Amino acid sequence: MLQDEPWTLNPSVALRPEPFGALAYHFGNRRLTFLKRPELVELVRTLADHQTVGDALMAADVPSEQRPAYLAALAGLAEADMIRPRVADKEND
DSSP states (O other): OGGGSOEEEOTTEEEEEETTEEEEEETTTOOEEEEOOHHHHHHHHHGGGSSSHHHHHHHTTOOGGGHHHHHHHHHHHHHTTSEEEOOOOGGGO
8 A cells, every 4th residue: 555655756756846736747757737736736846755655744744634645646656657665774673
């Protein structure tokens, strides 16, 4: 389940801030995605700073009733290869 896993922004993706949130552009597959909430942009930017997506949601103070919507948005970003599973650093295991 996405919530219990470590994820990160794909290094091939650039986020361009916009008044509504951000544009995410994937340089590999040339996909453009709109992130329509600044809170979602911040969450995506900080995914790698947390052990799991659930931890990132907690750190971002996303209310529990809004978490399903955020998880759905992250699942869409994963499907578009904008975010990807983070591989554990073997030295830190």
